[in-house]
Amino acid sequence: MKTLELAITLGYIALCVVIGIWVSRRVSESSDDYWVAGRNIGTFTNSWAMMAALGSGGSVLGVTGLAFNLGIPYVFAMFAGAVAGFPLAAILVARQLRNYKVRTVPEFFDFRYKNKALNFIAPIIILVCMEVYIVAQLKAAGVTAVYLLDIPYDTAVIITAVVFTLYVSIGGMWAVTMTDVLQGILMVSMVVIVSIAVFMGFGGFSETVVKGTEAFPNLGMIRDMPIISYLGAFAVWFVAGCTVPHLVMRVFTSRDANSARLSLNYSMLIYAVMIFLGAIAVGCAGRILFPELKDADTVFLKVMEHYMPSRIMAGLAVAAVMAAVMSTTDALILAVASAAVNDIYKKHINPNASEKTIYKMSLIMTWVAGLLAVYFAFNPPKLLTMLYTAAVGLLGASFFAPIVLGIWWKKATSSGALWSCVAGGVSYLYLLWYTTLPALSHILIAIPLSFAVHFAVSSMTQSSIDKAILEKVAIGHCKEL
Amino acid sequence: MSTQGNWFQMSKGDRFALLAILLLVAFGFVLFKFPSTILGISTFGWFMGLMMFIAPLLSLAGMCMDKNPSDKTTEGGCAR
Numbered sequence: 001m002k003t004l005e006l007a008i009t010l011g012y013i014a015l016c017v018v019i020g021i022w023v024s025r026r027v028s029e030s031s032d033d034y035w036v037a038g039r040n041i042g043t044f045t046n047s048w049a050m051m052a053a054l055g056s057g058g059s060v061l062g063v064t065g066l067a068f069n070l071g072i073p074y075v076f077a078m079f080a081g082a083v084a085g086f087p088l089a090a091i092l093v094a095r096q097l098r099n100y101k102v103r104t105v106p107e108f109f110d111f112r113y114k115n116k117a118l119n120f121i122a123p124i125i126i127l128v129c130m131e132v133y134i135v136a137q138l139k140a141a142g143v144t145a146v147y148l149l150d151i152p153y154d155t156a157v158i159i160t161a162v163v164f165t166l167y168v169s170i171g172g173m174w175a176v177t178m179t180d181v182l183q184g185i186l187m188v189s190m191v192v193i194v195s196i197a198v199f200m201g202f203g204g205f206s207e208t209v210v211k212g213t214e215a216f217p218n219l220g221m222i223r224d225m226p227i228i229s230y231l232g233a234f235a236v237w238f239v240a241g242c243t244v245p246h247l248v249m250r251v252f253t254s255r256d257a258n259s260a261r262l263s264l265n266y267s268m269l270i271y272a273v274m275i276f277l278g279a280i281a282v283g284c285a286g287r288i289l290f291p292e293l294k295d296a297d298t299v300f301l302k303v304m305e306h307y308m309p310s311r312i313m314a315g316l317a318v319a320a321v322m323a324a325v326m327s328t329t330d331a332l333i334l335a336v337a338s339a340a341v342n343d344i345y346k347k348h349i350n351p352n353a354s355e356k357t358i359y360k361m362s363l364i365m366t367w368v369a370g371l372l373a374v375y376f377a378f379n380p381p382k383l384l385t386m387l388y389t390a391a392v393g394l395l396g397a398s399f400f401a402p403i404v405l406g407i408w409w410k411k412a413t414s415s416g417a418l419w420s421c422v423a424g425g426v427s428y429l430y431l432l433w434y435t436t437l438p439a440l441s442h443i444l445i446a447i448p449l450s451f452a453v454h455f456a457v458s459s460m461t462q463s464s465i466d467k468a469i470l471e472k473v474a475i476g477h478c479k480e481l
Numbered sequence: 482m483s484t485q486g487n488w489f490q491m492s493k494g495d496r497f498a499l500l501a502i503l504l505l506v507a508f509g510f511v512l513f514k515f516p517s518t519i520l521g522i523s524t525f526g527w528f529m530g531l532m533m534f535i536a537p538l539l540s541l542a543g544m545c546m547d548k549n550p551s552d553k554t555t556e557g558g559c560a561r
Contacts, residue, residue, distance in 0.1 A: 073526030080509070080532040084502055087540030091495045206520055213521025220522030227513050234506070234529075261544060265537040272533035279530075411487050477489050 006149050008315025009322060012186075013163050016326065019182065020167025020175035027172050031358050034172035035103045035338050041177055041253045043262045049177045050250045050267035052184030054082060055274065056137055056328035060187060060321055061144070063275055064303075065296035067283030073222050074230065075279045081234035082241075083268045083275070089241035089248075090264040095257040096407045099476040103252055104335075105245050105399060106343040112406040112473060114466070115414040118421060123343035125398055125425060126245050129391035130336045131373060134329050136388040138377035140297075141325040147301055148318045157377045160322065164330040165370030168337075169363045173253055176330045183323035184270070190320035191274045194300070195281035197307040202285070212284025219287050225438065232440035236389060239396040239447065242403055245339070246331035257480070333373070337365040389440065390432055397428035397446035401454045407473070409458075413465055416458030424450030498543030502536050 027033045041049070056062075067075045102108045106122040109115070138157050145156030167175045202208040213220040222230075241247055241264070254260035278300070286299035289306060293299055304317045341361045346353055353361070401424060402417040428446035431437055437445075475481060491499070509532060512525040519527055 071526075073523050073529065076526050076529035076533070080506075080529040080536070083533040084506065084536035087498065087502060087536045090540050091491075091499050091543065209520040209522060213518075217521065220518060220520075220526060222513060222523050222525060227510065230513065231510060234510075238506075258544075262541075265540045265544075268537040269534065272537070276530055276533060408489050408491075409487065410489065474489065 002149055002311070002314075004311045005315035005318060006151065008312065009145075009149065009318045012319035013159070013322065016179045016182070017163060017167050019178050020171040023174040023178050024171040026174045027170075031342070031355055031362070032103070033174065034359060034362055035334070035342065036249065036252045037173040037177055039101070039253060040255055041259075042255055043259045043266065045177060045181055046250060046254055046259065046263035047266035047270065048184040049180040049253075050086070050247070050263055051270045051274075052180035052187065052323075052327035053246055053250060053331040054086075054267070054328070055184065055187055055271060055324055056140075060191060060278070060324045061140055061297045061300055063279050064282035064286065064300040065298070067219070067279040068286045068293070068299045069296040071219055071221055071223055072279055072283055073220065074225075074233065075275075075283070077230045078233040078237060079275045079279075081237035083272050085238045085241035086247075086264045086268040088238060089251070090261040092404055093242050093248075093407055094251045094260045094264055096473075096476045097248065097251050098254055098257040098260045099478075099480045100472075101481055103249075104338050104342050105243070105248055105403070106339065106347075108406070109402065109417065110347070112412075112469065113402070113414040113417045114469070115418050118402075118414070118418045119343070119347055121418075121421060122399070123339035125394065125421075126339040126343075127336055129395050130245065130332050130339070131369065131376070132387050132391040134332045134336070134369070134373040135376045135380055137325045137329040137332070138373055139380045141322055142377065143297065144301065144318060144321045144325075147298060148305075148314060154378060157374055160325060160329075161370050161374045161377070164326045165333060165367055168330050168333050168370075169366040172362070173249070173334060176334055177253065179330065180327045183327035186316075186323045187320050187327070188270060188274050190304075190317055191278045194304050194307060194317075195277035198281040198285045198303065201307060202288075205280075208284045209280060212280075212287050215284075216287040216291065219283060226441075228441040228444060229438040232438070232442065232444050235443050235447070236393045236396060236440055239400045239443075240392055243395045243399040244392060245335040245395075246328070249331070249335060249338070329373075333366060333369050336369040337362055340365045340369070393432075393440070393443045393446075394425055394428055397443055397450060398422075398425035400424070400447055401450040405451070405454050405458075407477075410470060410473075411458050411462060411465070412454065413458040413461045415461045415464065416454045416456075419457045420450045420454035423453040492543075492547045494543035494546035496543075497546060498540045501539045505532060505535060505539075 063075055100111055102111055109118050109122050141160040142153040142157045145151050146153050199205050199208050202211055251260045282300050282303045285303045290302050345361055398421045401420045405412040424446050427449050428442050431442035509528045512528050517524050
């Protein structure tokens with residue numbers, strides 16, 4: 001066991017718990033405090049928290065591994081989708097969702113559509129997709145700890161899960177936000193430091209790129225994949241900013257609509273720096289130094305070890321990867337708990353529950369979600385990356401049309417939203433499981449189909465439009481309700 | 482807020498940013514068919530890399546446009 005590296009990592013983890021306990025004083029047993037941090041997060045804090053929520057273990061280990069394996073153009077196409085998706089959310093949904101003062105995506109559906117079936121289906125989709133996402137993150141934490149700390153995989157998974165579940169259950173969204181700021185800064189700093197070290201090692205940015213692409217020409221080339229694979233990779237993440245609950249919930253925490261929109265854009269400028277530098281520096285250095293590497297996901301750790309032989313830096317690097325994992329997973333676990341408590345328990349099981357009961361249920365569900373994730377992470381499915389991307393795609397295929405049309409189209413009806421959600425989700429899963437379409441391209445059919453169904457069904461059910469709801473939707477375009 | 486038509490009105494800045502982002506994405510994927518490279522990386526790759534910076538900047542520019550006092554509408558397409 002590498003004692004110094006482990007001590008640094010544990011010290012960092014302890015700091016996260018202390019922050020969780022410190023900010024828990026702000027959670028006054030009110031569900032608004034627990035779920036959306038009292039809607040009082042400023043632009044600077046929210047920008048870093050949003051960046052950290054998107055920047056998962058996949059963004060540090062996965063991006064560099066993907067660049068190493070599938071080439072830099074593929075990575076940039078996928079992550080340009082994620083980055084452009086946040087400005088898209090700033091334009092299409094952020095102001096309105098913040099002004100409607102809802103706390104979750106299903107709560108928006110209830111506000112806009114008041115459809116009982118949709119109110120039940122939406123949180124179920126969120127629960128399943130987010131839990132898959134969490135398991136993928138825990139696996140990343142386990143793999144990193146095994147590689148750099150020499151501790152058993154299961155131990156690393158348990159430690160990571162207990163820590164973030166502990167501080168989320170104590171401090172809710174306040175804890176998630178404050179720890180995410182710390183984790184975001186650590187994560188970006190480490191990737192930038194490693195990238196600068198790589199560029200300096202090869203004599204500059206251009207020299208690194210040239211040497212990397214000379215060593216492995218396919219690194220910079222468009223691979224022998226159809227354009228719809230690239231388009232699909234872009235599209236899955238392009239709509240994620242509007243649909244994936246742990247990202248959308250950050251909009252609800254903003255002080256006001258303007259701050260939400262600014263945060264979405266600033267966060268992506270920070271994220272772009274990390275992805276751009278990380279993919280180029282580590283992708284190139286990896287191909288030059290470790291051309292025969294079999295597990296592409298370890299390329300960042302290999303390159304980091306090569307350029308940062310100091311044990312302190314190695315400890316900080318593990319902490320940075322753990323930060324990337326925890327900053328996403330804490331937000332995910334809150335999204336799972338909110339779907340279970342806010343959208344299922346309060347809406348369908350105990351509608352008269354007091355704020356105190358809701359708060360207690362939130363604590364319980366946060367632990368249930370955390371422990372379930374640990375159980376699945378012990379034996380993660382082999383095709384985890386596919387499952388996790390499929391989960392994000394399913395959320396986009398199911399929710400993008402009902403959210404966007406619900407905000408912008410006056411003729412959107414409750415039945416239209418329900419069938420649009422079902423058509424998008426079912427068609428996506430059918431295409432994913434029963435066809436041989438190229439990877440990630442399924443969403444290119446599912447989303448247009450979801451829009452078409454919404455338009456068709458809404459046009460046939462115009463008599464059900466509630467004028468009072470439409471008036472509120474209109475007000476939300478201008479000011480807080 | 483306009484109550485006419487089937488759609489809620491989008492502000493000028495947001496319309497500009499949305500259109501610009503979608504056009505740039507479309508242009509980026511047109512580059513997919515061109516085999517040219519810069520420093521060994523395809524122009525498509527470089528363009529997508531730059532998109533990561535351009536998209537948020539365009540959205541911020543759209544927000545700035547909506548703050549222009551000579552406009553008749555504010556952010557959200559609401560009447561001043």
